[in-house]
Amino acid sequence: MARCLNCFRAISHCLCEYAKPEIDSGIKFVLLMHPKEAKHQRTGTGRLTHLALKDSEIIVGLDYSKNQRFNELLNDPQYFAVMMYPGEDAWTAKKEGFKETVAGRKLLVFVLDATWFCSRKLIEHNPQLLTLPRVSFHGQYRSIFTFKREPKPEYISTIETCYYLIKELKDLESGISQTAVSSEQTSLQNPHPLVNPDCDPEPLMNIFKAMIKDQLQCENDRISGKLPSVYAHDWKYDDRKAREIPDYLE
Ligand SMILES: [Zn+2]
Numbered sequence: 001m002a003r004c005l006n007c008f009r010a011i012s013h014c015l016c017e018y019a020k021p022e023i024d025s026g027i028k029f030v031l032l033m034h035p036k037e038a039k040h041q042r043t044g045t046g047r048l049t050h051l052a053l054k055d056s057e058i059i060v061g062l063d064y065s066k067n068q069r070f071n072e073l074l075n076d077p078q079y080f081a082v083m084m085y086p087g088e089d090a091w092t093a094k095k096e097g098f099k100e101t102v103a104g105r106k107l108l109v110f111v112l113d114a115t116w117f118c119s120r121k122l123i124e125h126n127p128q129l130l131t132l133p134r135v136s137f138h139g140q141y142r143s144i145f146t147f148k149r150e151p152k153p154e155y156i157s158t159i160e161t162c163y164y165l166i167k168e169l170k171d172l173e174s175g176i177s178q179t180a181v182s183s184e185q186t187s188l189q190n191p192h193p194l195v196n197p198d199c200d201p202e203p204l205m206n207i208f209k210a211m212i213k214d215q216l217q218c219e220n221d222r223i224s225g226k227l228p229s230v231y232a233h234d235w236k237y238d239d240r241k242a243r244e245i246p247d248y249l250e
Helices: 035-039 046-052 070-075 096-102 117-126 126-130 158-181 181-187 200-223
Strands: 028-035 056-060 079-085 107-112
Touching: 028 070, 028 117, 046 056, 046 096, 046 117, 046 158, 056 181, 070 079, 107 117, 107 158, 117 126, 158 181
Parallel strands: 028 056, 028 107, 079 107
Antiparallel strands: none
8 A cells, every 4th residue: 555655644545735834833842652653653643743843753762761862852952841741740831930941942842642551651661751841731621532542531642732732832922922011021021932922733633633534434434345344354343333424523
């Protein structure tokens, strides 16, 4: 099967058109991908996230302590590195002093791009990740689509994680510029915004919706026999009815 070299999906299911224009968020996103996740491109959202975000990269690994690129980024003084991970001390867009702490550096956000199970493995192998300052959401979010293998409803995909973080930080930035008296003052207090206030994160959600829709459509086509099953006789689809594609994906 011919694959798209950008999104790694079959050419007929390529989603690259949705990743344009690239989002210039002003944040560097580094997706730490479990090697197992790197093999499961179909349900993972890491690669699509990377395609949609301008300054982003994926590092595949299990033990990052000896990973050259990881250490390079971690020790680069232009960045303020944080780990996207919940915790009592985690910074959120609503916590006072976050912007002052970052102090004009560019925010570098490490995101675990793995299933809940593999995320735990990654943390076990890399306890140093949790010694980094953490950043988390102020709001609570549910995934618009839960993959069957996720045991917790609050476990949201990598693509949604980046989407909601950008949105919350954008709200924070616009709040700050509204309270500043003059633009001169804004630039003084605002040497480097946490996030590009003019960026539009919606392409992330659009590409995610396109991916879910495509996935549901494929499942339905297998159930109806339009598409051949992966196996000679796929008992998995025998008793199943096609699922309706939800309105919000249209
Ligand atoms: Zn593609």
